[in-house]
Amino acid sequence: MKDQLEALRLEIERDVKAAKSLAELEQIEIKYLGRKGELTSMLKGLANVPADQRPELGALANKIKQAGLDLIAGKRDSLASSRYDAIAETERVDITEPGVRPPEGHLHIMTQTIREITSIFEKIGFYRIRYPEIDWDWYAFEALNMPPDHPARDDWETFFMDAPSTKKGKMVMTPHTSNGQIHELERHKFPIRMLNIAKCYRRQIDATHTPMFHQFEGLLVDEGVNITHLRGILDYFAREFFGPGRVSRIRPHHFRFTEPSFEVDISCGVCGGTGMVEKKKCKVCKRGWLEIGGAGMVHPNVLKATGVDSKKYTGFAFGWGIERVAMMKEGVKVDDIRVLYQNDVRFLKQF
Numbered sequence: 001m002k003d004q005l006e007a008l009r010l011e012i013e014r015d016v017k018a019a020k021s022l023a024e025l026e027q028i029e030i031k032y033l034g035r036k037g038e039l040t041s042m043l044k045g046l047a048n049v050p051a052d053q054r055p056e057l058g059a060l061a062n063k064i065k066q067a068g069l070d071l072i073a074g075k076r077d078s079l080a081s082s083r084y085d086a087i088a089e090t091e092r093v094d095i096t097e098p099g100v101r102p103p104e105g106h107l108h109i110m111t112q113t114i115r116e117i118t119s120i121f122e123k124i125g126f127y128r129i130r131y132p133e134i135d136w137d138w139y140a141f142e143a144l145n146m147p148p149d150h151p152a153r154d155d156w157e158t159f160f161m162d163a164p165s166t167k168k169g170k171m172v173m174t175p176h177t178s179n180g181q182i183h184e185l186e187r188h189k190f191p192i193r194m195l196n197i198a199k200c201y202r203r204q205i206d207a208t209h210t211p212m213f214h215q216f217e218g219l220l221v222d223e224g225v226n227i228t229h230l231r232g233i234l235d236y237f238a239r240e241f242f243g244p245g246r247v248s249r250i251r252p253h254h255f256r257f258t259e260p261s262f263e264v265d266i267s268c269g270v271c272g273g274t275g276m277v278e279k280k281k282c283k284v285c286k287r288g289w290l291e292i293g294g295a296g297m298v299h300p301n302v303l304k305a306t307g308v309d310s311k312k313y314t315g316f317a318f319g320w321g322i323e324r325v326a327m328m329k330e331g332v333k334v335d336d337i338r339v340l341y342q343n344d345v346r347f348l349k350q351f
C-alpha cells in the first residue's frame with residue numbers, strides 16, 4: 001500500500017506539471033484528490049491493512065493529499081498569470097500613440113444656410129417662427145388676396161390634401177411661406193418682424209425645382225413703414241449673406257398680396273453688376289444681376305382680411321427660396337438643385 005501511495009504521489013506530480021490549462025488542472029484534482037478520487041478510494045482500503053500499520057499509512061496519505069493540493073494551487077497561480085501575460089501580449093495598446101479621430105459629419109448645406117439667414121435677420125430684430133406646412137386655403141391663398149377661382153392661384157402648383165373642407169377651405173401643402181404672414185397678422189402683436197422659415201411643396205421637378213423646397217418669409221409691419229425701409233433691409237441682406245460690395249435692386253412685378261410688388265435682384269459677384277468681364281458678357285449672370293425672389297408692400301386687403309387697421313399700420317414682405325440663395329452664393333457650384341436631396345456624401349461633404 002505504501003508503494004501504491006508513493007506511485008500515486010509521482011503520478012500527481014507528473015500530471016500537474018504537464019497541465020496546460022486551468023480546466024485540465026481541475027480535472028486532475030477531481031481525478032486524484034476528489035471525493036470519488038483515487039486517493040479516497042485507496043484510503044478506503046486501509047480497513048484491510050493490519051491495525052498497527054494504519055496510522056503511518058493514514059499520515060502518509062494525508063501528506064500526499066496536502067502536497068498534491070499545494071502543487072495544484074501553485075500551478076493554478078502560474079497558469080493564471082501566464083494567461084494574463086498572453087492577453088497582455090495580444091491586446092497590447094500603446095497609449096502613447098496618437099489617436100485615430102472618428103470620422104466627423106457636418107450639417108447639411110440647407111441647415112447651414114437656414115442658420116445663417118436666421119442669424120442675419122435676428123441681428124436686426126427679426127424673430128424666427130414656424131407656421132404650419134400643411135394649412136388651410138384661407139392662409140395659403142384667400143387671405144392673401146387670392147379669392148377662390150382666381151387665376152393667380154395657378155402660379156402655385158399646389159398639392160391639396162384629401163381631407164374635408166371647412167370654413168377656411170381645403171387643406172393644402174403650403175406652396176409658399178406667405179401663409180405665415182396671415183398667421184402672424186392675426187396675432188395683432190405689433191411691431192411685427194417675422195421670419196417664417198419652412199418647407200414648401202409644389203408639383204414641379206426639374207434641374208431648378210424639387211417638389212419639396214424651403215423658403216424664408218420676412219414680414220415687417222408697424223406704423224410708418226415704407227419702401228425705403230424695405231430697400232435698406234434688402235441691401236443689408238445682400239451684404240451680409242453674399243459679401244461686402246454686393247447690392248440689391250428692385251423691379252416692378254405683380255403679386256396679389258403686395259402693392260406695389262417687386263422682383264428683387266442681387267448684383268452679380270463675378271462682374272460686380274456690370275454684366276461684363278474683360279469686355280465679354282459675364283458668364284454667370286449675363287446682365288449684371290441675379291434674381292432672388294419677390295417682395296413688396298403688404299396689400300391693404302391682406303391687412304383688412306386679418307382685422308388690422310390699414311390706415312394705422314403698413315409693412316413690407318419678402319419671400320425667397322433657400323435652395324436658390326444657397327446656390328447663388330459665390331463658390332457654390334450646383335447646376336442641378338435635385339442633387340441637394342440625393343444624400344450623396346461625395347456631394348454634401350464639399351460644403
Ligand code: DAH
Pocket residue numbers: 175176177178217218255257258293294295296297316317318319320
Ligand atoms: N410667395 C411668393 C412665391 O412663393 C413670393 C413672395 C412674393 C413673397 C412677394 C412675398 C412677397 O412675401 O412680398 O412666389
